[in-house]
Amino acid sequence: MSWTNLAWNGRILVVDDAMENIQILHHALRDEHEVLFALDGARALEMAQSQKPDLILLDAVMPGMDGYQVCAALRANPALQDIPVIFVTALTQPEDETRALEAGAVDFISKPFNVAVVRARVRSQLTIKRQADAMRELSRTDSLTGVANRRSFNHTLEAEWRRCARAGLPLSVIMIDIDHFKLYNDHYGHQAGDICLQQVGAAMSACAARPQDMLARYGGEEFVLLLPQEAAGGAAVVAQRVLDTIRRLKIPHAGSPTSAYVTASLGVHTMLPPFENSDSDALIRQADQQMYRAKQSGRDRVCV
Ligand code: GH3
Ligand code: MG
Ligand code: MG
Ligand code: MG
Numbered sequence: 001m002s003w004t005n006l007a008w009n010g011r012i013l014v015v016d017d018a019m020e021n022i023q024i025l026h027h028a029l030r031d032e033h034e035v036l037f038a039l040d041g042a043r044a045l046e047m048a049q050s051q052k053p054d055l056i057l058l059d060a061v062m063p064g065m066d067g068y069q070v071c072a073a074l075r076a077n078p079a080l081q082d083i084p085v086i087f088v089t090a091l092t093q094p095e096d097e098t099r100a101l102e103a104g105a106v107d108f109i110s111k112p113f114n115v116a117v118v119r120a121r122v123r124s125q126l127t128i129k130r131q132a133d134a135m136r137e138l139s140r141t142d143s144l145t146g147v148a149n150r151r152s153f154n155h156t157l158e159a160e161w162r163r164c165a166r167a168g169l170p171l172s173v174i175m176i177d178i179d180h181f182k183l184y185n186d187h188y189g190h191q192a193g194d195i196c197l198q199q200v201g202a203a204m205s206a207c208a209a210r211p212q213d214m215l216a217r218y219g220g221e222e223f224v225l226l227l228p229q230e231a232a233g234g235a236a237v238v239a240q241r242v243l244d245t246i247r248r249l250k251i252p253h254a255g256s257p258t259s260a261y262v263t264a265s266l267g268v269h270t271m272l273p274p275f276e277n278s279d280s281d282a283l284i285r286q287a288d289q290q291m292y293r294a295k296q297s298g299r300d301r302v303c304v
Contacts, residue, residue: 013038169273175223175266213230235304242266
């Protein structure tokens with residue numbers, strides 16, 4: 001990483017149909033930020049998608065898609081709606097500003113602008129964006145293990161359920177419950193139990209290989225793995241990998257009546273399209289039932 005990289009505070013996309021305006025903003029911001037640019041609205045949306053800027057400085061009047069349309073399109077796209085937009089425009093009327101804020105802009109700067117003011121406003125929006133990102137991340141994460149929490153899991157499960165139903169794709173779930181964990185706490189203490197949960201969580205994270213896979217802490221010593229687009233055979237392979245991964249950790253469990261080391265019981269269930277007459281609760285329930293079957297038949301195993 002070069003020193004200029006270290007000096008970057010944010011990645012900013014400047015959108016303007018006049019190269020001259022882009023150059024002025026580039027000059028104003030380049031010492032503090034990485035500055036990208038687009039000369040029209042369609043290109044701006046492409047770059048927002050591929051470059052994931054932290055902030056967009058958007059011209060209002062452009063041929064083709066104007067700034068208001070670009071802003072509305074950003075707000076309508078779940079992957080892009082959190083990128084803040086500041087209008088930088090020759091328009092000066094209160095109606096123009098109101099319209100920009102109503103389209104979802106966070107700020108409105110009229111030209112001619114003062115460079116120091118633009119820098120300050122950019123900094124302040126980046127700070128707000130960072131805080132919002134951190135809050136969002138926190139609200140999705142289990143604080144002990146760092147994997148997704150149940151709330152975040154439920155949200156993703158609903159979204160993947162709809163997506164897989166629409167696309168006619170299978171959806172698999174693996175429920176994972178640590179064996180005799182009450183006895184682990186009794187023997188080693190609650191703090192050691194916490195560390196064990198962290199170790200197991202971290203090891204299992206590596207088992208969810210594809211970007212759409214999601215590991216979450218479902219509650220207490222129970223985890224769940226969501227595998228969109230994974231049929232029964234593939235899900236069983238992943239479950240076996242999780243089981244082996246936990247075994248290989250060889251975390252001593254002297255209090256366990258079934259094994260010298262920490263183990264888990266896993267239940268797998270796959271929903272095949274069409275998903276009619278079913279819901280995501282049923283998917284979880286079925287995986288849970290398989291997990292209990294694994295418990296009853298001796299623990300430290302996978303039931304499908
Ligand atoms: P089984 O093999 O049947 O699953 O037995 P178990 O003891 O694992 O199951 P049980 O549901 O009886 O007990 C779960 C235990 O997990 C009890 C609870 O204290 C412990 N536990 C839940 N959350 C945490 C946590 O965050 N930290 C620690 N240390 N223990 C936890
Ligand atoms: Mg223009
Ligand atoms: Mg349990
Ligand atoms: Mg348990």
